[in-house]
Amino acid sequence: MPLLSSIAVIGGGYVGLTTAACFAHLGHDVVCGDNDAEKVRSLSKGEVPVLEEGLPDLVAQGLASRRLRFVLGAAAAASTAEFVFLCVPTPQGANGAADLSIVEDVAREIAPVLHAGSVVVNKSTVPIGSTQLVERLLTEAGAMPGTIGVASNPEFLREGSAVRDFLEPHRVVIGCQETEVAVRVSELYRDLRAPILVTDAASAEMIKYASNAFLATKISFINAIANLCESVHADVREVALGMGYDPRIGFEFLHAGPGYGGSCFPKDVQALLYTADSVDYDFELLRSVHDVNQRQHDRIVAKIAAAAGDTLEGATIAVWGLTFKANTDDLRDSPALAIARRLLEGGARVRAYDPAAGERAAQIVAGLDVVADPYDACVDADVLTVLTEWDELRWLDFERVGGQMRTRHIVDARNLLDPAAMRQKSFVYDGVGR
Numbered sequence: 420m421p422l423l424s425s426i427a428v429i430g431g432g433y434v435g436l437t438t439a440a441c442f443a444h445l446g447h448d449v450v451c452g453d454n455d456a457e458k459v460r461s462l463s464k465g466e467v468p469v470l471e472e473g474l475p476d477l478v479a480q481g482l483a484s485r486r487l488r489f490v491l492g493a494a495a496a497a498s499t500a501e502f503v504f505l506c507v508p509t510p511q512g513a514n515g516a517a518d519l520s521i522v523e524d525v526a527r528e529i530a531p532v533l534h535a536g537s538v539v540v541n542k543s544t545v546p547i548g549s550t551q552l553v554e555r556l557l558t559e560a561g562a563m564p565g566t567i568g569v570a571s572n573p574e575f576l577r578e579g580s581a582v583r584d585f586l587e588p589h590r591v592v593i594g595c596q597e598t599e600v601a602v603r604v605s606e607l608y609r610d611l612r613a614p615i616l617v618t619d620a621a622s623a624e625m626i627k628y629a630s631n632a633f634l635a636t637k638i639s640f641i642n643a644i645a646n647l648c649e650s651v652h653a654d655v656r657e658v659a660l661g662m663g664y665d666p667r668i669g670f671e672f673l674h675a676g677p678g679y680g681g682s683c684f685p686k687d688v689q690a691l692l693y694t695a696d697s698v699d700y701d702f703e704l705l706r707s708v709h710d711v712n713q714r715q716h717d718r719i720v721a722k723i724a725a726a727a728g729d730t731l732e733g734a735t736i737a738v739w740g741l742t743f744k745a746n747t748d749d750l751r752d753s754p755a756l757a758i759a760r761r762l763l764e765g766g767a768r769v770r771a772y773d774p775a776a777g778e779r780a781a782q783i784v785a786g787l788d789v790v791a792d793p794y795d796a797c798v799d800a801d802v803l804t805v806l807t808e809w810d811e812l813r814w815l816d817f818e819r820v821g822g823q824m825r826t827r828h829i830v831d832a833r834n835l836l837d838p839a840a841m842r843q844k845s846f847v848y849d850g851v852g853r
C-alpha cells in the first residue's frame with residue numbers, strides 16, 4: 420500500500436523544486452525525482468541550482484526534517500506516493516505546438532509502479548486534452564484501469580517570487596472529472612488562503628494558456644502604445660500609471676520594454692496559436708501579440724544602432740542585464756540575449772554584465788564578452804544599453820560610467836533609469852516610449 424499523504428514531484432526545476440519544497444514546508448512527505456543525476460546529488464546536499472528567493476531555506480528545512488528527499492528518476496519517486504505531480508518541461512516543438520514527449524515518457528515510466536488510489540497531477544503547462552492523454556498512456560503502460568486518478572493543476576508561479584507565489588497563490592485551479600479525486604488534490608492545499616477552483620480538465624488547461632496569453636497581450640499592448648508615444652511625444656510611463664489606477668486595468672504587466680521572453684510566454688503563445696490553428700480558428704489577436712513582440716527587438720536594435728552613429732559595424736556596446744527579467748538567473752528565451760546576438764551579427768563588439776547569469780550567457784552566445792563588473796562593461800563603449808531591469812543598476816555611479824565610455828549614449832530598453840538625471844550628467848538618453 421502507498422504511504423498516504425506522500426507526494427512525488429517529478430522534475431526538480433523551477434516549478435518542481437518549488438512545488439516539492441513548499442509541499443514539504445506544508446507538512447507533506449515529499450520525494451522529488453529528477454533524471455539529472457548531478458542535480459539530484461547537489462539537491463540532496465541542499466545546493467539549489469537556481470536563483471529563487473527563499474527556496475534554499477525551504478530546501479534546507481525540508482532535508483533537515485526529512486520531509487523532503489531527492490531521488491534519481493521518476494519511477495523511484497512515484498513508487499511510494501499517493502500523489503504524483505508532473506513538473507517536467509513542455510518545450511516548444513518544431514511546429515509551434517507544445518512538445519509533450521517528456522510528459523509522455525514520464526507517464527509510461529511511472530505507470531507500472533503506481534498503486535491503486537494514486538493520483539497523477541499534471542502541473543506542467545500542457546495543451547488542452549493532455550490530462551486525458553496522460554490517463555490513456557498510464558493505462559496502456561500498465562496502470563490498472565480505473566484505479567488511478569488523473570488531474571490537471573496548472574502552476575501560475577513567477578520566477579523570482581516562486582516560493583511566495585506558491586504559498587500565497589491568487590487561486591488554485593484543479594481540473595478533474597471525478598469529484599473525489601478533485602477533493603483529495605484540493606486538500607493538499609488546505610493550509611493556503613486561496614480560492615480553489617475545480618473545473619473540468621480542459622478548462623483548467625485552458626485557464627493556464629489563456630492567463631499567459633493575456634499577460635503577453637498586456638505587454639505587447641503597452642509596447643505598441645509606447646511606440647505610438649514616441650511619435651506623439653507622450654511618456655508611456657505616465658500613460659501606464661494613469662491606466663493602472665483603473666482597477667479594471669491594473670498596474671501589472673504594463674511596463675514597456677524589449678518584449679516578453681522567458682521559458683513560458685513565448686512558447687505558450689505559440690502553443691495556443693497552434694491549438695487555434697488545429698481547430699481552424701484564426702486567432703488574429705494573438706498572432707499580432709507575437710508579431711509586436713518580435714518587432715520590439717528590431718526597435719531596440721535600431722535605437723542602439725542609431726545611438727552608435729547609425730551603424731553597429733565596429734561599435735562597442737555595453738550591455739547591462741542578460742536574464743529575461745530581473746531577480747532570476749533564467750536565460751531561456753531572454754530578449755536581452757536575442758538583442759545581444761543581433762548586435763554581434765551587426766558587427767558590434769558587445770561587452771556585457773549581468774548580476775546572476777553572465778558566465779552562462781557567455782557559453783550560450785558566441786562572441787559575447789562577459790565581465791564581472793558593470794563599470795568594466797562600459798570601457799570605451801559607444802553606447803550603454805540596459806536590457807534587464809536589475810534594481811542594482813539604477814544606483815551606480817553614472818559619472819564613473821560616463822567616464823569609462825567613449826561617448827555618453829544610453830539606450831534604456833527597460834525604462835529603468837531617470838532620463839532627467841541622465842541628461843543632467845550629459846548622457847544622450849533614449850528609453851522606450853518616452
Ligand SMILES: NC(=O)c1ccc[n+]([C@@H]2O[C@H](COP(=O)([O-])OP(=O)(O)OC[C@H]3O[C@@H](n4cnc5c(N)ncnc54)[C@H](O)[C@@H]3O)[C@@H](O)[C@H]2O)c1
Binds near residue numbers: 432435508545683
Ligand atoms: N518556469 C516557470 O516560471 C513556470 C511557471 C509555470 C509553469 N511552468 C511549466 O512547468 C513545467 C516545468 O517548467 P520548469 O521551468 O520548472 O522547467 P525546468 O527546465 O526548470 O525543470 C524541469 C526539470 O525536469 C527534469 N526532467 C526532465 N526530464 C525528466 C524526466 N524524464 N524525468 C524526471 N525529470 C526530468 C529536468 O532535469 C529539470 O530539472 C513546464 O511545462 C513549464 O511550462 C513553468
